[in-house]
Amino acid sequence: MNEKMNYITPSGFALLRAEYQRLFNDERPRLVETIAWAASNGDRSENADYIYGKRRLREIDSRLRFLADRMDRAEVVDPRTLSGDRVVFGATITISNDQDQTFVYQIVGEDEINVPAGKISWKSPVASSLLGKQVGDEVVVQKPGGEEVLVVEKLEFK
Structure with a gap:
């Protein structure tokens, strides 16, 4: 698997898109209105609504850029279209x-953990x-506790 790709399931991609749309269509426009209202109140240097609003707007814009980049680089993999006897991205394993x-x-992908x-x-x-193992295979995993x-007991694609 390519380390630079953003592998993601269809449901994970839908979550990214929903967050992007919520921020872009709901939160950002509301915040822009609040900032405009706060700016019309005069002195901006001690205007908490204005200062907080601008800060929050930068956070939202940063998140929107991040989400757009993740979606642009996404490689959507639908587990229901997969089959086989080896563990791959999208597989459900016991x-x-x-x-x-x-x-x-x-x-799953990094955005859907x-x-x-x-x-x-x-x-x-x-x-x-x-990844790449079959039912019955044993693997040794390094964890913080040792x-x-x-053992892979079951492999499904759903």
Whole structure:
């Protein structure tokens, strides 16, 4: 996989687009109105609404540029169109460790990470060690607490 690409699932891309549209169509126009109103109140040097508004506008514009860049570089990969017997981006995997704990993860892009929901980045130590593996394969993952042996139990594309 190309390290510079922004691999993302369709649902992850939809989240980026929704955030961009919310900021661009809702928050930014409201804030511009607030700033214009605050500027019309006279002295801007001690005008908290104006100062905060300008600062927030810079934050929103920065986030919009970031989101636009991420979407421009996005390579959307739909897991439902994938198949095979190897772990790849978009796959949902069931793994177990040597303490008989079982975990289910979907390997997703950096913009859609949500560990409590079972979505891990393809660049994470766990996912990167599992890419290319098959059901039954064991991998050793370096974690802050030491090494952990993981076994691929199940592989799905959904």
